[in-house]
Amino acid sequence: MDSSGVNPLLAAIADTGRDRRRGGYSRPVFSTAELDLRSWFTAEAQRRGLDTETDRNGILWAWWGPPQAGALVTGSHLDSVPGGGAFDGPLGIASALAAVDLMRSRGVQPRRSLAVAVFPEEEGSRFGVACLGSRLLTGAIDPDTARNLRDADGTTFAEAVRAHGLDPDRLGRDEQALARIGDFVELHVEQGRGLGDGGPAVAVGGSVLGHGRWRLSIRGEGNHAGTTAMADRADPMVAAAHIIVAVQQAAAAVDGARATVGRISPVPGGTNVIASRVDLWLDARHPRDTVTLELVDTIHGKAQKIAAFEGCTVTLSRESWTGTTEFEPMLRRSLEFFLPGAPVLATGAGHDAGILAGHVPAGMLFVRNPTGISHSPEEHVEPADAEAGTAALADVLADLL
Structure with missing residues (x-):
């Protein structure tokens, strides 16, 4: 050729x-x-x-x-x-x-x-x-x-x-x-x-x-999907679902901002298992660096409230950042x-x-x-x-x- x-x-x-x-x-x-x-x-x-x-x-x-x-x-x-x-x-x-x-x-x-x-x-x-x-x-x-x-x-x-x-x-x-x-x-x-x-x-x-990547780790209580009553659960997957929606809403409220959860990883990841931990990877961007970082802080605050409501905890760690x-x-x-x-x-x-x-x-x-x-x-x-x-x-x- x-x-x-x-x-x-x-x-x-x-x-x-x-x-x-x-x-x-x-x-x-x-x-x-x-x-x-x-x-x-x-x-x-x-x-x-x-x-x-x-x-x-x-x-x-x-x-x-x-x-x-x-x-x-x-x-x-x-x-x-x-x-x-x-x-x-x-x-x-x-x-x-x-x-x-x-x-x-x-x-x-x-x-x-x-x-x-x-x-x-x-x-x-x-x-x-x-x-x-x-x-x-x-x-x-x-x-x-x-x-x-x-x-x-x-x-x-x-x-x-x-x-x-x-x-x-x-x-x-x-x-x-x-x-x-x-x-x-x-x-x-x-x-x-x-x-x-x-x-x-x-x-x-x-x-x-400016853009960066952050990981949100949501911790709950792993358990059996068939034996655990709904009222007894601390399910990080449920918290993760609400957090993903909150990311979309938080970014939409800021002109010019972009925020995305493009990857989600439950642990242990079994079909009949309530996860003990769920990791989300957040990508956030804005032309002004201060706005990007403020947006991430806002998302973290919302995530903490959502996790607590579901009986879970959440931590945020930055994996990369470029202004x-x-x-x-x-x-x-x-x-x-x-x-x-x-x-x-x-x-x-x-x-x-x-x-x-x-x-x-x-x-x-x-x-x-x-x-x-x-x-x-x-x-x-x-x-x-x-x-x-x-x-x-x-x-x-x-x-x-």
Whole structure:
């Protein structure tokens, strides 16, 4: 198969990690699917004469020119949420490879090195912390905290990285790798409909909304479902149901806020068992960080009252937090200059570019998603728009080089 051009590259991985039960794709970090995609990327990079390496935080790099300080870096991720779409992450990686092809066909001679980077565990779908690779790189997460993260099977992140050839004791802020990033530009599928229909297919990222993840653990009394009278129950599942509704109501009452419970885990999880504990994972976002945190406090207060009414208790723990991030102004103006007519959009989704932006000049490009749906099999990019995104990325990179 001809693997030049973004659409053939995406077609080559279209069957990797398909989820027959949920639909879409499930590609958690270090899964067979994600490892197959990393191997695919390495082969494609090497086919282009790019030198590849994996750093101590599991970030995969492909270099056009020697690894050096102040390089221009682009890239994204290859992992997915459970049942996710085909473009969230892989579009940025495939577009970066295709942009290298396009620049070479134009005779571009880089005056500084270019790297394509693949960041692991961007979605946080296995270990619960989004953008884990870029957080480790920048020191935004404590290495001991990262090492002790556990997946649903109880495997720690330290155990997982060791099983795949990395030394967990070396995880953490990497000054040398950070110094190599002179500018970072991430191309990503738009996760909304800001671009609309009929206009430009590519937008420039303006900012990333502040967002975080919290776990609400509701504890009650585990018991037999058939022998325990309704009046004698302290059922955390009932409390959890009311708390989920309260989350929706609390967020709806705050203009611009988003709050979601997308994951629920009862313990022990038997059909004929009243749970002893139920864990809920809360995602909350707002353009103003103080509003996000106030919303979480409000939800926690409501949850405590609901739990007490059901004879239960609830605790809240924060698993990740990133404040609202404005992309570096000079780089953003450069992107706008190179792409006249491209609108500037804020995004409610987290990205590695948003983590890096606190440490290096970072920016983003978004490619139209006509459905406006993401983290779902209905996520979509038209082939012509994918090509337009590659051309825009190539224009930006060539000028920055």
